[in-house]
Amino acid sequence: MILLALIKFIGYEAEYLRENEADYIKKLTAIWCVKEALYKLFGTSMLSFKKHCLIIPVSDNETETVAWIDYENKKFRYQIKFLEFEGFTCAYAIT
Numbered sequence: 001m002i003l004l005a006l007i008k009f010i011g012y013e014a015e016y017l018r019e020n021e022a023d024y025i026k027k028l029t030a031i032w033c034v035k036e037a038l039y040k041l042f043g044t045s046m047l048s049f050k051k052h053c054l055i056i057p058v059s060d061n062e063t064e065t066v067a068w069i070d071y072e073n074k075k076f077r078y079q080i081k082f083l084e085f086e087g088f089t090c091a092y093a094i095t
Contacts, residue, residue, distance in 0.1 A: 009035060009049040016057045031055055033091035034067055034080050041093050042069055
């Protein structure tokens with residue numbers, strides 16, 4: 001059930017995820033965390049995780065990436081950092 005909820009909120013990112021990879025859930029979780037961070041940072045209730053938040057793929061063992069919010073014909077770029085600890089994932093955006 002949680003997996004279906006996560007997939008519901010990815011768009012562009014589905015193009016580079018592979019369900020049969022061992023770290024598929026880990027990557028989905030990281031994408032979810034980034035989109036949550038962007039949503040909270042942007043502070044607009046009409047922001048769609050799927051339509052407006054775009055995340056560049058993260059390679060294995062990387063702790064950062066780049067993401068964009070594409071909203072109302074404006075693009076906002078953010079540096080993203082990750083932390084993993086005790087089975088949890090944390091992502092934060094730097095403007």
